[in-house]
Amino acid sequence: MTDTDLGIAPPESQLRAVWAQFRKHKGAMIGLIILVLLVIFSIFGPMVWNPEKLSVAEALKLKNKPPALAYPMGTDQLGRDVMQRMMYAGRVSLAVGFVAMVIAIVLGTTIGIIAGYFKRLDGWLMRLTDLFLALPLIPLLLVMVMLFRDRMAGVLGPEGGAFVLIVFAIGVTSWMHAARIVRGEVLALKEREYVLASRAIGATSRRVILRHILPNVISPVMVAATLGVAEAIITESVLSFLGLGFPPDFPTWGRILFEGLEYITLYPERVIFPGLAISLTVLSVNLIGDGLRDALDPRIRGR
Amino acid sequence: MLDAHPAPLVQVEDLKMYFPIYTGVLRTQTGNVKAVDGVSFQITAGQTLGLVGESGCGKSTVGRAMLRLYEPTAGRVLIDGEDVAKMAPEALRRKRPSMQMVFQDPQASLNPRMTLAGIVSEPMDEHTDWSREKKTERVYELMDQVGLNRRFVNRYPHEFSGGQRQRIGIARALALNPRFIVCDEPIAALDVSIQAQVVNLLEDLQEKLGLTYLFISHDLSMVRHLAQKVAVMYLGRIAELSPSRDLYARPLHPYAEALLSAVNEPDPVLAARRNRIILTGDVPSPANPPKGCNFCTRCPKVMDICRSVKPELAEVEPGRLVACHLYTTQADAGSAGATEAKERNQQGVSQ
Numbered sequence: 001m002t003d004t005d006l007g008i009a010p011p012e013s014q015l016r017a018v019w020a021q022f023r024k025h026k027g028a029m030i031g032l033i034i035l036v037l038l039v040i041f042s043i044f045g046p047m048v049w050n051p052e053k054l055s056v057a058e059a060l061k062l063k064n065k066p067p068a069l070a071y072p073m074g075t076d077q078l079g080r081d082v083m084q085r086m087m088y089a090g091r092v093s094l095a096v097g098f099v100a101m102v103i104a105i106v107l108g109t110t111i112g113i114i115a116g117y118f119k120r121l122d123g124w125l126m127r128l129t130d131l132f133l134a135l136p137l138i139p140l141l142l143v144m145v146m147l148f149r150d151r152m153a154g155v156l157g158p159e160g161g162a163f164v165l166i167v168f169a170i171g172v173t174s175w176m177h178a179a180r181i182v183r184g185e186v187l188a189l190k191e192r193e194y195v196l197a198s199r200a201i202g203a204t205s206r207r208v209i210l211r212h213i214l215p216n217v218i219s220p221v222m223v224a225a226t227l228g229v230a231e232a233i234i235t236e237s238v239l240s241f242l243g244l245g246f247p248p249d250f251p252t253w254g255r256i257l258f259e260g261l262e263y264i265t266l267y268p269e270r271v272i273f274p275g276l277a278i279s280l281t282v283l284s285v286n287l288i289g290d291g292l293r294d295a296l297d298p299r300i301r302g303r
Numbered sequence: 304m305l306d307a308h309p310a311p312l313v314q315v316e317d318l319k320m321y322f323p324i325y326t327g328v329l330r331t332q333t334g335n336v337k338a339v340d341g342v343s344f345q346i347t348a349g350q351t352l353g354l355v356g357e358s359g360c361g362k363s364t365v366g367r368a369m370l371r372l373y374e375p376t377a378g379r380v381l382i383d384g385e386d387v388a389k390m391a392p393e394a395l396r397r398k399r400p401s402m403q404m405v406f407q408d409p410q411a412s413l414n415p416r417m418t419l420a421g422i423v424s425e426p427m428d429e430h431t432d433w434s435r436e437k438k439t440e441r442v443y444e445l446m447d448q449v450g451l452n453r454r455f456v457n458r459y460p461h462e463f464s465g466g467q468r469q470r471i472g473i474a475r476a477l478a479l480n481p482r483f484i485v486c487d488e489p490i491a492a493l494d495v496s497i498q499a500q501v502v503n504l505l506e507d508l509q510e511k512l513g514l515t516y517l518f519i520s521h522d523l524s525m526v527r528h529l530a531q532k533v534a535v536m537y538l539g540r541i542a543e544l545s546p547s548r549d550l551y552a553r554p555l556h557p558y559a560e561a562l563l564s565a566v567n568e569p570d571p572v573l574a575a576r577r578n579r580i581i582l583t584g585d586v587p588s589p590a591n592p593p594k595g596c597n598f599c600t601r602c603p604k605v606m607d608i609c610r611s612v613k614p615e616l617a618e619v620e621p622g623r624l625v626a627c628h629l630y631t632t633q634a635d636a637g638s639a640g641a642t643e644a645k646e647r648n649q650q651g652v653s654q
Contacts, residue, residue, distance in 0.1 A: 193412035197475065200370055201426045202399030211425070215416045298416055298459040 021295040028291020034284035038277065042090025051081045064267060073273050077263065082256070086273060089251035093233050096167055096252070097281065100232035103171025105178055105225045109217070112182025113209055117190055126183065133176045138238070144169045145244040162246045166239060170232045178224040185217045219293045226289035230282035253277050311345035312515045313369075313483055318342045318378035318388075320361070320368045324590060336590045338364040340539040341378070343616065346532075348482070351509065351516040353530030353547065355523060355562070359586065361539040362519045363407075366485040369517070370402055371395060382483055400430050400479035407488040409468035413460040419446075419471055420456045426478040445474040448511075449504060466497035473504065483515045490525060498522075502529060523566045527551050535559040538597040539589055541616055544624040555625045557604050596628065604629060 022028055063079040065071050073082040115125035145165060152161030189195065198208050237254015239245035246252060253274045260270030294300045321335035339361045346352045354362050368375045371387055380387045382402055390398060406412035413422055423445055424438045443453055449470040460468055469489060476484055486505065490498040502525055508514055520526050526533055527547055534544045535556065543556035554560040561580040568574040582601045593599050599609040608628050619630040
């Protein structure tokens with residue numbers, strides 16, 4: 001066996017191939033750069049940009065300033081520096097968006113695959129999905145937050161409790177679309193001959209799902225996931241706006257946006273900056289999802 | 304044909320595969336699609352049984368039910384003395400390596416997201432605890448056996464041609480040294496030059512590894528080339544089961560006769576003289592087959608008895624089993640059998 005070394009390359013090489021293809025995808029790289037910049041802005045921004053603390057009287061004199069060198073994004077109606085608030089808000093909004101998306105996608109994909117693959121559970125799980133889809137979302141979230149906020153706050157502190165609660169609430173109320181898409185895909189995939197071949201080999205259902213079904217439902221899941229991030233960020237801001245999310249003085253992009261809404265005619269920049277941040281996040285995640293989907297598909301990767 | 308009878312490796316007895324039909328608001332079962340309705344045959348070790356018939360007659364279902372890819376409704380499938388049809392799941396899993404399948408569409412039977420190495424070593428991942436090196440070694444060995452270049456090992460299915468993909472499918476089926484392989488129309492999706500390559504490969508492998516095949520096909524000339532015995536199926540039942548030489552020389556069942564008359568004749572002189580038997584009408588629905596013989600609605604030699612009594616598969620000549628009243632009913636047995644080869648058209652009209 002002299003030519004064995006031509007053989008099966010170690011698994012890293014596949015990751016490397018995925019990365020190589022990903023880098024070729026212009027949109028995905030732009031998205032990645034934007035996202036990294038947003039993350040740097042939120043995480044490391046406050047360390048660099050640290051305006052001095054002002055007393056209430058001093059701050060009130062500086063309220064509603066337009067963007068200037070001293071305040072790149074202006075100040076709000078209480079004289080707080082908007083850029084600093086945007087930085088802190090970014091941490092929360094990005095975290096909420098991604099964690100809620102991961103919860104929703106994991107839940108949705110799991111339920112979708114189980115419903116699609118096991119005929120016996122299909123009816124039950126899909127009726128459950130319909131049930132969740134039929135529930136009016138906002139009242140449900142309100143009830144959940146009302147019931148559990150104090151208890152969570154007692155365990156994890158007001159901010160931590162609110163974070164866990166919001167992320168969980170958004171996650172469990174937005175998995176349905178992913179589940180439906182995945183189920184449809186699985187129903188088609190499980191009749192494919194390679195799944196039959198795998199069963200003829202004697203593979204267990206778990207192995208068939210992990211080896212054949214899951215990798216092939218990646219693309220619709222990616223699409224659902226990228227849309228999910230945007231939706232989660234917006235839903236969080238809705239909740240905060242209704243007074244059921246984070247405490248009022250705790251900044252998130254959605255909250256800054258809603259606070260600015262009152263002053264939109266006088267100070268449009270108050271709305272533009274948080275809106276831009278949310279849009280950029282959504283855009284970058286979409287682009288990354290697109291590139292990832294292409295990079296993970298060997299048929300496209302070969303080109 | 305005259306050899307002593309060695310024990311058959313595969314024995315199918317009265318295999319039935321019904322798919323229930325549910326209708327109405329309450330999804331009550333209102334009937335069955337009788338895809339396979341009482342099929343029996345045997346395959347001697349190291350030989351090939353061809354299974355032919357038109358589309359939708361249940362050929363593939365027989366193959367799949369035999370490997371328990373479907374749960375058979377009734378019947379026994381003895382492979383190497385063990386009844387696969389009633390095996391417990393874990394025992395069945397351990398039995399799987401000895402019976403494998405080659406699929407029709409090589410494009411659909413390979414996972415587009417796995418490399419050749421991944422696909423061919425999947426059976427080993429399931430059934431062995433070999434080290435990575437040993438699996439790699441075996442993958443190379445299999446690739447050599449089916450004639451694939453070793454450099455292709457990290458490629459994906461879409462990078463191969465149809466014939467190469469089918470070779471990958473065959474390599475996967477061979478990975479665990481099976482004794483019995485169901486070839487479910489393995490050449491139907493390939494073009495003619497590649498068909499010959501794949502069939503020759505299957506033949507070579509049979510010779511080298513002593514494999515037993517059930518070769519499902521609608522390509523009658525390929526079956527003739529490959530199979531020692533041929534079963535002709537019509538609407539879920541076997542119409543005729545004969546040694547291939549006898550069947551092609553002188554088909555007994557009227558359906559087999561009609562089917563074989565459709566085989567192209569390369570010699571133009573003979574082709575001009577050949578009598579095509581063109582069947583009229585459609586295949587009846589397998590959900591609602593005729594009361595008597597399944598073929599009675601289209602048979603050119605139909606008799607009254609055919610419409611009321613289902614003929615059983617019976618040995619009418621040594622080694623030849625036919626399910627037709629022409630041969631089992633006393634009055635017709637002698638004359639019809641002898642004359643039908645020449646006077647088929649007249650007989651068809653006279654009935």
